[in-house]
Amino acid sequence: MLIRKKSVLTDEWHTMDLPVAQADIDAWQNGGLIQNVFPYLTSSERQFLMSGVTDAEWEKAFGDEDNVDPRDVAKIAMTMGKQVIIVQPGDAE
Numbered sequence: 001m002l003i004r005k006k007s008v009l010t011d012e013w014h015t016m017d018l019p020v021a022q023a024d025i026d027a028w029q030n031g032g033l034i035q036n037v038f039p040y041l042t043s044s045e046r047q048f049l050m051s052g053v054t055d056a057e058w059e060k061a062f063g064d065e066d067n068v069d070p071r072d073v074a075k076i077a078m079t080m081g082k083q084v085i086i087v088q089p090g091d092a093e
Contacts, residue, residue: 005052009061009072016048 003020004015009022018041028037034046053061061072 007052007054007057009057014052014054018045
């Protein structure tokens with residue numbers, strides 16, 4: 001399923017094709033813990049679902065531990081919301 005999310009770090013839109021079912025998305029949005037609902041996803045795929053942040057953005061923001069901007073950490077922490085945008089096949093940019 002194509003999932004489209006806006007990154008909380010860069011405000012850029014990203015699309016990722018994830019092997020998720022609508023029933024699992026519903027379970028997560030209804031209070032299930034993401035790691036329990038999606039144990040088959042990688043941690044970076046689950047992070048994308050929560051925040052829209054890609055691996056490249058994560059590495060750029062947090063790769064150098066000595067230069068992490070606390071504002072970026074706050075942005076991630078504040079985005080544990082469960083809004084998911086599903087893109088139908090052919091609608092991805």
